[in-house]
Amino acid sequence: MLSKTAYNIKAKISLLPTRLGGRQNPVATGYRPALAFNTAQHYSGEIELLDQPQLKPGDSGTVFIRLIPAKHIRKNLKSNDAFTLHEGSKAIGSGIIVSAEIVSSE
Template identity: 30%
Template sequence: MKTTPHFIAQLSYLPTGDGGRQTPARSGYRPHIEFDHIPGKRTTGMQRFIGQEWVEPGQTVEAEITVVSPKFFSGKIQVGDTFTFDEGPRVVGTGVVKEVVDERLMKKN
């Protein structure tokens, strides 16, 4: 069953030598995400890559993101917001919001 994404982002995976993953990530990967402007609020965010099935360490890709706890981000997300994604204590990449799909998350000006 496919769910509607909460937002679309450009994801930049760190190269392995800079602390990134050792192996490629497959579409559907679920790392933790934390927005830079909302510190301390982490959730799992499923990444569905657009136009490809795998991403190698060091690559950049666009993805649909579906978060497990959208209520944490209600009214707080806008285009251009940045975030990190990690595996436990290790940051493996960064992201930038390109489009907010779920209007409940959209920051009100």
């Protein structure tokens, strides 16, 4: 059986401005983008905004991300690792991990 790893991540993210190909609408707690950690493979995560009620295109903020369990995710994500936020194949932002905690790894 393949293992499934899940993370709780605190990160600083920045959304691209709409004029540079980013989203047109703001995001709020519960938003579920795909995340890529220096790989072509994307993983699903749910974002909780920590310092504001919504994050508009072009803005930055601190978030908590619950990374949904995945079979092939790295088991060594750590502070200062970079990632990109995607909607489908379109990159809509980027982030840097502040802290990462593995919450399950079977």
